[in-house]
Amino acid sequence: MTGSFRSIYNGSAILVADIPVVGSGQFLQDILDATDHGWRVSSYFGIPGDADIALYCVLANKAEGRLAVTRTASDGTTFPSIASLCPQLQLFEREIAEQCGLTFVDHPWFKPVRFHRSFRSGHDAWNRPEDKPLRVGVMNYFQVAGDEVHEVAVGPVHAGIIEPGHFRFQCHGEEVFHLEISLGYQHRGIEAGLVGGPHPRTLQQMETAAGDTTIGHGLAFCMVMESLTGVRVPPRAEVLRGIALELERLANHTGDLGAIAGDVGYLPTASFCGRIRGDFLNMTAVLCGSRFGRGLLTPGGTIFDLTPEHRDDLLKRLADARRDLTNAVDLLWSSPSVMGRLEGTGTVHQETALELGLVGPAARACGIKRDVRHDYPFGIYRMTHLPVATAFHGDVCSRTMIRWQEAQKSMDFIEEQLRQLPGGGHRTKAAPRTGLSLAVALTEGWRGEICHxxxxxxxxxxxxxxxxDPSFHNWQGVAMALRGEQISDFPLCNKSFNLSYCGFDL
Amino acid sequence: MFRAIISRIRQGHRTMPYPKAPLQMPDRFRGYPVVSTLAQSAEQHDETAECPYGAFTASGGGCLDMGKCLFCAECPAGDIQFTTDYQLAVTDRDHLLVRPGSEHHHARPLTPDLRRMFGRSLKFREVSAGGCNACEADTNVLSTIGWDLGRFGIQFVASPRHADGLWVTGPVTENMAQALLTTYEAIPAPKIVVACGACAINGGPYIDSPRVRNGADSLVPVDLYIPGCPPHPATILDGLLRILDKLR
Incomplete structure (x- = not known):
């Protein structure tokens, strides 16, 4: 099964020449076999050449803690789709089609992803005319017909301070039969701009690919650069990076716990968590001056070190935040009116989650033990293991519970790491990059697996x-969670995932 | 019920006293820049060093455009020191330019007739046009109990029809340009526009990407510029209070 795969470990680089090139039939069969055996597709993309398109697939094998790469070449016009056999590929195939102008034959859901021109001028998978501007969100939506069936369209501009996206609900009365999500509004052309890089702007663009995941994406980029240059990161920097990544998780999980409480109309926890979230953001600002971790990371280590005064300050702030957060979140579990709204709402079954390849808390809430920190450990997580929290019902309640459990583990981790901060430097000088290589870096952002x-x-x-971005895997999970639910529960279901629009749109 | 009340007592009253008492910024916070004259630092000045976002121009004694500056931890242009002064918002685009010894400009109050209308109730409709969710998050945080924006009569509302102003974040992507314009047109006049963050001012990290329009004022007239990547909530609140003449 794995004959055509080249093994690679998280955060390392291999020579491209060492990856076997296989025929398209074997390439697809190998992907199907691997996913049948519990492997996951972490990344699948095309590189447009003069005439053909090279296709690369990165798969993750949790049982062995390693990754594998395979590649093939397509003739640049059509390629067989296997999305109906392997649903976790459906969005990847559409993305390749849009970026490379490659038509996937027999794709069940063949629509644009971000509404931009392909990287190869003159090639468009949908044969859209060059002289007419592309209109975002204009495509054939799946429609349900019949008496009393109606369609609800929401967005791109939503009611709150939230990013834009378009949602189409097929409803029968209050019940949602189907939800289709069309994004692309936040598309800034990040990947197209990275060709020929890294450029002087690249680090800041990676930090803002999804700005609430500055450390998650920034760290993945730094790991790629370090593996291409062979630079070793000092232990002290690995710890500081781990602390920053967990602070990012804490801030966002706290915000989500509050927002979920707010969406069921339980204001005490909503109010408290809204403020406590800021406490975690301010702790990141103690580290590097920015509440979102901008300017902390650099390839080779961290820009800032931690002084003993800062460490004591962080420990005190952490103890205060832990006390307040525990108090605020415990209210949820003891309020029957809250639990009644969370339990059994927005259920995603485990089989669905596995088929779609969900990641992060959304997958763990379905009982799937999947966490990059545990499965493909990187940085400090190679030395210190965090327990993987799982729940089993796949509903909003499980996704809420997972956040609280992870928040507690993250607080324990940060406290432990602050107390045993290794000495030494926090930064290694840059070195020249190796050519003709392929580097893979996976990190566990607060939404799940980030793959660069x-x-x-x-x-x-x-x-x-x-x-x-993890949202790329998970948006389809939101759509599935809504099936058979009341449309009025959409905000709650959506918030229980809290996915990124810009991380998806890039 | 009793648990909630006990919790409320334990959590305490947490709205910060600002603007009556000053704010404490973290010591590594990067705020108002100091541009040293090139004559003083000519020996250290590296001619090849330049800002990848075009925020710093060395000619004419040196000039930093806070609208383009991302307040990086290590300024690639070299000659910039950042203070912890968070008061950065201005009402004129030109006032974002900082030169050696130049005056520190603040946002000016709205005209008296606008203040009469908006002074006690100012509602914004926010549109994220390619924003990375950091500016959005730190705008959102103002409505939490810590900052309690409502005590100043300022609120973010769900519909442009209920709004007095447009709040723009993000560099304005091609795919959001139309939605941004439609939202602007749906707000009844008179209206004001706030560009929040480096992206909304001039494109931020995505300046000159073929998929973005380099900021809000390419499409709509901007009345308040709030620099930063993202701006600290204190920077945002400072700008808002100043245009309403609640801070001098």
Whole structure:
């Protein structure tokens, strides 16, 4: 099964020449076999050439804690789709089609993803005319017909301070039969701009790919750069990075716990958590001056070190925040009116989650033990293991519970790491990049698996840099959670996932 | 019920006293920049060092455009020191330019007739046009109990029809340009526009990407510029209180 795969460990680089090129039939069969055996597709992308398109697939094998890469070449016009056999690929295939102008034959759901022109001018998978502007969100939506069936369209501009996206509900009365999500409004052209990089702007663009996941994406980029240059990160920097990543998780999980409480109309926890979230953001600002961790990371380590005064300050702030957060969240579990709204709402079954390849808390809430920190450990997580929290019902309640359990583990982790901060430097100097290589970096952001893949030319510049945000895997999970639910529960279901629009749109 | 009341007592009253008492910023916070004259630092000045976002121009004694500046931890242009002064918002685009010894400009109050209308009740409709969710998050945080924006009569509302102003975050992507314009047109006049964050002012990290329009004022007239990537909530609140003449 794995004959055509080249093994690679998280945060390492291999020579592109060492990855076997297989025929398209074997390429697809190998992916199907691997996913049948519990492997997951972490990344699948194309590199447009002069005539053909090279297709790369990065798969993750949790049982062995390693990744595998395989590649093939397509003729640049059509390629067989296996999305109906392997649903976790459906969005990847559409993305490749949009970026490379490659038509996937027999794709059950063949629609644009972000509404932009392909990287190969003159090639469009949908044969849209070049002279007419593309209109975002204009595509054939799945429709249900019949008496009393109606359609509800929401967005791109929503009611709150939230990013734009378009949602189409097929409803029968209050009940949602189907939800289709069409994004692309936040598309800033990140991947197209990375060709020929890294550029002087690249680090800031990675930090803002999804700005609430600055550390998650920034760290993945730094890991790619470090594996391409062979630079070793000092232990002290690995710890500081781990602390920052967990603070990011804490801030966002706290915000989500409050927002979920707010969406069921339980204001005490909503109010308290809204403020406590800020306490965690301010702790990140103690580290690096920015509440979102901007300017902390650099390839080779961290820009800032932690003084003993800062450490004591952080420990005190952490103790205060832990006390307040525990008090605020415990209210949820003891309020029957809250639990009645959370339990059994927005259920995603485990089989569905596995088929769609969900990641992060959304997957763990379905009883799937899946966590990059545990499965493909990187940085400090190679030395210190965090327990993986899982729940079993796949509903809003499970996704809420997971956040609280992870928040507690993260607080324990930060406290432990602050008390045993290793000495030494926090930064290693940069070195030249190796050429003709492929590097993969996975991190566990607060939403789940972040995957960055870089392929370099003979001078070490990026031929292709692929970013996969966890939201890319998980948006379909939101759509499935809504099936059979009341449309009025959409805000609650959506918040229980809290996915990124810009991380998806890039 | 009793648990909630006990919790409320334990959590305490947590709205910060600002603006009556000053704010304490973290010591690594990067706020109002100091541009040293090139004559003083000519020996250290590296001619090849330049800002990848075009925020710093060395000619004419040196000039930093806070609208383009991302307040990076290590300024690639080299000659910039950042203070912890968070008061950065201005009402004129030109006032974002900082030169050696130049005056520190603040946002000016709205005209008296606008203040009469908006002074006690100012409602915004927010549109994220390619924002990364950091500006959005730190705008949102103002409505939490810590900052309690409502005590100043300022609120973010769900419909542009209920709004007095448009709040823009993000560099304005091609795919959001139309939605941004439609929202602006749906707000009844007179209306004001706030560009929140480096992206909304001039494109931020995505300046000159073919998929973005380099900021809000390419499409709509901007009345308040709030620099930062993202701006600290204190920077945002400072700008808002100043245009309403509640802070001098």
């Amino acid at each position: 893949v870089a392929i370099t030319d003979d001078k070490g510049s990026f031929v292709r840099y692929k970013v996969v």
